[in-house]
Amino acid sequence: MQIGILYAMKKEAEGLLRLRGAPEAEWMAGMPCFRLSRSTVVCVGGVGKVNAAMAAQLLIDRFRVERIVNAGCAGALCDLPAGALVLGTECVQHDVDTTLAGDAPGFVSTVERVSFPCVETLETMTLLMNMGFSLTPGSVATGDWFGRDYARAQSIREVYGALVCDMEACAAAQVCLRNGVPFQTLKVVTDHLFAPAQEQEYQDNFLAAMKRLDEAMDVYLDLMEE
Numbered sequence: 001m002q003i004g005i006l007y008a009m010k011k012e013a014e015g016l017l018r019l020r021g022a023p024e025a026e027w028m029a030g031m032p033c034f035r036l037s038r039s040t041v042v043c044v045g046g047v048g049k050v051n052a053a054m055a056a057q058l059l060i061d062r063f064r065v066e067r068i069v070n071a072g073c074a075g076a077l078c079d080l081p082a083g084a085l086v087l088g089t090e091c092v093q094h095d096v097d098t099t100l101a102g103d104a105p106g107f108v109s110t111v112e113r114v115s116f117p118c119v120e121t122l123e124t125m126t127l128l129m130n131m132g133f134s135l136t137p138g139s140v141a142t143g144d145w146f147g148r149d150y151a152r153a154q155s156i157r158e159v160y161g162a163l164v165c166d167m168e169a170c171a172a173a174q175v176c177l178r179n180g181v182p183f184q185t186l187k188v189v190t191d192h193l194f195a196p197a198q199e200q201e202y203q204d205n206f207l208a209a210m211k212r213l214d215e216a217m218d219v220y221l222d223l224m225e226e
Contacts, residue, residue: 003224004059004068005042005217006052008168011206012072013044015214020221028062031055040221041065045168048144049093052168056175067119067182070172071217073209074164074187075146075198077157080136081189082205083212086163087125088118088140088185091170094156095143105159108174115139116173119182124220131219138163140185142170153193165193186220188213 007013010032017023017034025032031054034042041063045055052070059065074086092106092115099105106114125135141162145152156162169185176183188209191202 001039001067001224002063002065003040003221004056004063004065005036005040005221006055006059006068006070006168006172007042007044008047008052008072010044012210012213013042015210016071016217017042019214019218028058029054031058033058033063036221037225039225048167049142049171052171053175056172057179060175060179060181065181067184068172068176069217069220070169070183070185071213072166072168072187073190073202073206073213074140074166075191075193075202076164076189077141077153077162077193079192080163082191082201083209084189085128085133085135085212085216086140086187086189087121087128087135087137088169088187089121089137090118091116091140091142091173091185092160092162093143093170093174094141094160094162094165095145111174111177116170116177116183118173118184120184124184127223128216128220131223133216133219135216136163140169140187141165142167148193148198150194164189186213186216
């Protein structure tokens with residue numbers, strides 16, 4: 001199976017790249033891509049929904065991937081500890097709002113849905129838990145927003161029931177849905193959207209949290225490439 005791993009930032013991808021032999025970058029559409037093996041490629045698409053969508057389509061068109069995994073950091077909307085791994089069961093776009101037209105919050109009219117699926121959640125959880133990892137399954141809320149707004153964070157949690165918030169997952173999931181490509185997302189908590197010192201928390205936790213994600217992704221690829 002050809003697998004595409006999609007990160008937003010180079011610093012999120014660096015650990016896995018080191019574990020996999022630090023391959024040279026191949027640049028496409030301004031995005032660095034790294035061949036980890038004959039069956040796995042990493043693309044660092046950039047932060048935000050448009051960049052994630054571009055990267056997902058590039059992985060599908062140029063590398064003919066048969067699955068995309070979006071990996072990276074996320075802010076918690078609940079009391080999950082920093083370093084907790086969240087395996088997405090579904091993704092939503094919290095910044096899509098056509099409620100004035102009578103739609104539900106987050107409704108994407110192009111595909112007529114709010115929730116975008118993630119595949120093989122139970123199977124992947126079982127595989128990784130058998131290898132010693134602790135994972136929490138749950139919904140990932142995506143939007144082009146990084147800020148301290150407690151009311152907005154509370155609304156996202158209440159309306160969508162999401163555990164974590166990011167800026168890429170659901171954009172990639174939408175591209176995968178339209179292309180008929182299975183999608184997964186694995187996130188690690190670096191900060192909490194209700195914390196007064198959220199930005200400092202992110203800075204303090206990033207390296208240790210990403211190390212945990214790197215370890216999980218390394219094992220995941222070993223299992224998928226068997």
